[in-house]
Amino acid sequence: MIEKAIENWLINTNETNYRTPFFQLILNKYELVKNTHGPLEDGKDIVAKDSDGNYIAFQLKSGNINTTEWRKIKSQIDELIELDIRHPSFESRRPDETYLVINGSVDSFANEKIKSYNKSKVDRGFNKLKIIDKDELLQMFKEAQGKFTxxxxxxxxxxxxxxxxxxxxxxxxxxxxxxxxxxxxxxxxxxxxxxxxxxxxxxxxxxxxxxxxxxxxxxxxxxxxxxxxxxxxxxxxxxxxxxxxxxxxxxxxxxxxxxxxxxxxxxxxxxxKKFFEGSIAGETRTVYDSRALMVLGTLSVLEIFLSCSDEDYHRDEDLIELIKENKDNLYFWGESAFPYVFSIIKYLEREGERDIAISLLEEIFNILIERNQPRKQFGLPDPYCDVKKVLEGLLRLDFDLKRYEYIISDILAIDSSKEFKEIYPEIMRVRRIRPGRTEQIMDEILHNSHLLKIDFKDFNGSSFILESLILMLTRRDKKDLLTKKWREISHIRMETFDFDNKEDIFSWRTRDGKFHDELPKSPQKWDDLVTKSKIIDTDEMHLENSLFMLFLILVFPHRANTTIINFLDDHF
Structure with a gap:
């Protein structure tokens, strides 16, 4: 059954999607492997060198090869066989072996064409083309997967x-x-x-x-x-x-x-330039704005990644403009949204848009301080609640509120011109009588939807991201704002999870650590905050994986702790 699932995927995918697992297969076999897909391709998608110093080149295609398809790709195959490899990791010379890799089959007519083609190439002193078809490719994948099924x-x-x-x-x-x-x-x-x-x-x-x-x-x-x-x-x-x-x-x-x-x-x-997915029927503003934040935050990280890894990188004016157009439409659903906001802030600052970046930082800070006060009713969910859970919880809450609206409507329908002692029994009967058809439908929807129920009051009085926000504002010299808000800040406990093993920053869940929380100092000296904001963990593991960690905190938002945010804020 597993093998059938793999075969079904292989047959129906394209060369772009099976390229990575095939590249991994080649990595397992050869001493040196490089991607050459791009301007220096010359018919070669992947080039490799074996332990004997032989050069091997691969061209990947999807689907079956018939005579029509063979004619279409023949010029690329000529380049694959005849042209020198052009890559800084390889000596500039022709490959010793060449392969056409397909996730389909070669029909009998095309096979005869390839035989004739190979004969003419060998007669002229070139190597012949070898074929890896779907059957051989499937066997390679199954063998590589081995016992991991x-x-x-x-x-x-x-x-x-x-x-x-x-x-x-x-x-x-x-x-x-x-x-x-x-x-x-x-x-x-x-x-x-x-x-x-x-x-x-x-x-x-x-x-x-x-x-x-x-x-x-x-x-x-x-x-x-x-x-x-x-x-x-x-x-x-x-x-x-x-x-x-x-x-x-x-x-x-x-x-x-x-x-x-x-x-x-x-x-x-x-x-x-819009963030709708599929039909706009049933699309709410909350869902739309949440998606806008996720997409723009993720693309902000992409731009930082490209600017650090590509020396020819140029600022993308269209993306900057799209962020500006949507800066008031970014829904901060909870603390798991913070990494997306952080990424946009960092990208804008790197591109010289500091005022917009700081405005966004201050806005999120104010929302958190307002919502997570101890006696509030609607706190921001912690980073362990992802966007789907939060939006489900909000939808469930909306349904519950509508049920109460129906009850209140029934009470308001009572004749209030009567004396209270006359209408009191009617008020008490409203909730006990058989529900109306509308309320019955609402009950059925709630029962069948399995929407997650969240008590948003559970998040009041604490925050996992508060300390990160305070230190980010400190590094940006926002003393006046912090001074003005410190009384409110001092009522919110700052929560952290301290790892026993530093590599667990890359784990989804771990028991090797402990939760810690404390109230901010009150009063708090500004100089002490400044000193704390300059303490950056320059662990070798963090430095080695700094670019990836920008992606990590988007996907593992509960790993965006103060140590990591301080490091990334300073490093980028």
Whole structure:
């Protein structure tokens, strides 16, 4: 059944989507592997060097090859075989072996054409073209995945549950992380080679788990999936103390997938300039504005990533303008929204839009201080409540409020010209009588919707992001604002989770640590705040993964603690 699911994915996907798992296969086999897809391609998507110093080049295509298709790609195959490899990691010369890789088959007529083509190439002193078709490709994937397949009923059920996800929905992060941990990352490996194989297999598994989201071009969900995997690999590698640098090639491969999908998301967003998804029927302002914040926050990180990794990067005026146009339409649903706001602030500051950035920072700070006072009724949910949970909770609350509206309407319908002692029994009967048809429908909707019920009062009096906001404002010399608000600030407990193991910053959940909370000092000396704001953790792990951590806090918002925010705020 698992093999059939893999085969179905392979046959129906395109070369872009099977490129990453194939690249991982090549990484496992050869000494040096590089992507050449781009202006220096010359018919070569991937080039590799084996232990004997031979150069191997690959061209990837999707679908079947018939005579018509062969004629279309023949010029690219000529370049693949005849032209020198042009890549700084390789000597400039022709490849020793060349492969056409397809996730389909070559029909008999095209096969004869290729045989004749190869003969003419060999006669002229070139190497012949070799074919890797879907059957061989499938076998390669299955062998690479090895023992990392579901072997228990619950794991198999979870696999199918993910594979049958609604591809247009948000990524089921917890399910994917649970599945990968169960079949790969929670296992004990005595050999380092097995740990490297485990990492390699994880890329292949995630590639076909993404099938429903790839079919819907859900670039945001795909970005989140690769980010989840990257975090799991980093956590696993640091904990396992892998000595070989081989696993880092997989990280670079994942980062290229993150970049590719976010560029696609950016192109789509700038073309539409709206944040509707699918039909606008039933779309609320809250949902729309939440999506706007998520998309613009994510694209802000992409721009920071590109500006740090691409020396030819140029400021994107269209994205800056889109952020400006929507700066008043960014819904801050709770503390899990903070990383998106933080990313927009950092991007705007880097691009010289400091006034807008600080205005946004102050706005979020004021919302938090207002909403999370101890005696308020509607606190901002903590970072462990994601956007879907919060929006469900708000919708559930809206339904509940409407039910009370019907009760109040019934009470208001009572003849108030009568004396109170006459209408009091009627008031008391309102809630006891058989509900009206409308209220019955509301009860049925609530029962069948399974909407999460959140008591928003539970979040009053505490915050996981308050200290980060205070220190960000301090670094931006906002003494007057903090002085004005300090009495209100001093009533909100600052919560943190302190890790026992620093690599658990890359974990979704860990028991190795403890929660801590404390009230801000009152009174608070400004000089002490300034000194505290300058304490930056420059741990080597953070420095080595600084760019990825910008993506991490979007997908794992509960990991955006004060230490990480201080580091990222200073580093970028």
């Amino acid at each position: 579901p072997d228990e009923y619950d794991d198999f059920y979870l696999f199918l549950d993910i594979l049958t996800s609604d591809g247009s929905d948000l990524l089921p992060k917890e399910k994917i992380i649970e599945f990968l941990n169960k079949i790969i990352f929670n296992k004990k490996f005595t050999r380092e080679s097995n740990r490297i194989n485990a990492i390699s297999s994880s890329l292949i598994i995630v590639s076909y788990l993404l099938d429903p989201f790839q079919n819907k071009n859900n670039y945001f969900a795909i970005f989140e999936a690769w980010t989840c995997l990257c975090a799991l690999i980093l956590n696993f590698s640091y904990k396992s103390k892998i000595k070989s640098e081989k696993w880092k090639e997989s990280i670079y491969l994942i980062l290229s997938e993150i970049e590719r999908n976010l560029i696609l998301l950016k192109n789509e967003t700038l073309m539409k």
